[in-house]
Amino acid sequence: MIRSRFFWAGAILLAIIPMLMVDISEHYVAWQKEVREPIIEAVQNFENVSRAQKAVMLDTVFQTNQDLVQASAIKGALCLVLLFVGIYLLRRYAKKENRAFLKPALTILGLMVVFMAAKISIAIAVNTEPGAKFIDVYQGETSFKSIIDKNFKGKVVYVDFWGTTCGPCLIEFDNFTQPLKQHYKNNHKIAYLYVANGNRYLWKKQIARHKVDGQHLFLDYADYNKLYREALNNDSATVQMPHYLIVDKTGSVAVADANRPSDADMLYKELDKYLNEQ
Structure with missing residues (x-):
């Protein structure tokens, strides 16, 4: 010593x-x-x-x-x-x-x-963004349907597939995600799921830095690709980031290629259609 x-x-x-x-x-x-x-x-x-x-x-x-x-x-x-x-x-x-x-x-x-x-x-380990919640799944046992049913039963879910160093993803977070949530702040029928891939070390730091509340899930490359293609119901789909989906209240994917938050007017019309369904 x-x-x-x-x-x-x-x-x-x-x-x-x-x-x-x-x-x-x-x-x-x-x-x-x-x-x-x-x-x-x-x-x-x-x-x-x-x-x-x-x-x-x-x-x-x-x-x-x-x-x-x-x-x-x-x-x-x-x-x-x-x-x-x-x-x-x-x-x-x-x-x-x-x-x-x-x-x-x-x-x-x-x-x-x-x-x-x-x-x-x-x-x-540390989460510094209020309102951000993290979903745990077992590696290799990821099912898009089970994630939705377990965490979002009866909700319309806006799903965002993003990457921790994806520039366009971060642009959407910084400039358009908060206006989207402000638009629906009094609507309790909508929820937000963010599925991330990339650098796990940066993951929660990016969530905090860009103030992204909602439900979050990080997957390795193989599970991310699997979940992405399962959600799109297309085994040969090429992964693109960011990519958005709308899940209806029954837990089914209603829009497999939804508009981005930056396409606000068109996105609101898409979401309203499913939010107003009985």
């Missing part, structure tokens, strides 16, 4: 750096998906979106850009500070304690692994 406050202070500072580097890489991915792609989408697509709505979208994008750049710069500077201070403290330790290099190096590496494992475990 190494008994030196200089060593442990320096080792802890260095062990924090990989955690910050992971955050910086996440910020870069987020910039690609939440800044670059939304600008392209706003320019090229969204024919049904008004100029005022596009202006709001771009304001959100520019604010996100500012937040991500600032966060990356602060964490990058903090990494440098931790690196220099950590190395300084370890040099103090090395001058005072004439020890072999291997044991301290392995101890620092072990601390990094522990810190990273804790960071990943917390990100996977």
